[in-house]
Amino acid sequence: MTKVSYILLLTLLLTAFGCKSESIQPQETIQVCAASSLRHQLKEKLYPVSSVTPEQVMTRYDASSRIARQVEQGAPCHVFVSASTAWVDRLEKRGQVQKRWAPPDWRNSLAVLRSTKFDGSLQSLEDLNEVSRLAIGGPNVPLGSYSREVLKRFPVEHTHVIVGRNAEQVLRLVEKGEADAAIVYASDIPFARDVKLAFHIPETLHSPVQYELALLRNAPSDASRLFENLQNHGIGLLSTEFLKKRRGEWTP
């Protein structure tokens, strides 16, 4: 075969593959990228009000920071659910946001969990000085910033603070007993294993933990509809009603 035939064959193959992928995806999937602290709640709450089926939506969870940076670089994402409004601000400045909405009931709070392997007393923020290792979030992830605000008021001088990358890793650290205690989101408590709730941290000790939704540029019409549905119905994602259902046994 000559070179020309090879090139022709290659062109034909490429065209054929191109056609195939078109025919497989008649409708564009809605890409939802959400903060990893929402992993357990989002699915449960998203579908009933948004008139979309699970097949239509592809959900990806990661640290809000990482999602935002990927979106900046052109990663496919239509609806971004961020654990901090700062990242939505950043994307908006770069012209990536069509609409944004901070649902008033999408608020979270913080709590201290203790490892089942820790047998000391842990009932108040002052007691955090008694643990040998305390896990908190990284300095620049939302959980870490809120935790640091609390620790500024209640400094831990004799405790070794270990740092997890995001909410999930902090939870793992205390579950595995690598830390005696950890500052986590209250919404994660019902899903934690091998730990005990020590106490809830008053919300007055840190800035409000506010989630925000953003409809991103280039989102298809289905994604816009999903966003509007959520806005119109409200979904009480992190409302006390949702947590109460599961909390019961988690009262300290």
Place this chain on the structure above:
Amino acid sequence: MTPMLNSLFVALFAVLLATPLAVGTGWLLARRQFPGKSLLHLLMLSPLVLPPVVTGYLLLSGLGRHSWAGEWARDWFGLELSFSMTAAIIAAMVMGLPLYVASVRLAVENVPRELEEVAEVSGASNWQVFWRITLPTAWPGIVAGCLLAFARGMGEFGATVILAGHLQEGETTLALAVYQALDDPEGDETVWFLSALSIAACFVFLFAYERITRKIRHYPHR
């Protein structure tokens, strides 16, 4: 600058710890036959092939706070083998070890066996042969391995982030600091500064590496 100094400190300590282990194992693999030799070789090389995150997880399982080794180190020496600077050093050491061992092994294999045999015939003990003949002849290869392990330690991230976590402010290494700065919406300047610092460090290191290896090539005993 602190992350840079921390990285240097971690890589330096990692290499210091790895040296006796790498030289011993490299020599053993090059000069001795024993059951399980292939297994030891594979074990030594595995961090090079395994995803660093897997290596980190295995290390965390073996050295974690409630593992036997973790408890022993804490009770006897007050050392925390996970989520501490010590953990970062261990991770850097383990990740650099394959390169170090492979270099030492090759270097020792290249030492003419006759030289060692002459010394043995002249009545030198095994230990004397090693110190007086093998080590001085193989040192350029050992230095090259040492430099490679140091370089690996400077840039180590995957295993470190699992075994040492994100470390506290003031303890983070260069790679961890860049990763953390990416989490900050206002962190672009820091990311660029740390990246520039890494590139500068990389050039300084490669320049030093080139100079050292050139000197080694012209070393009179080779």
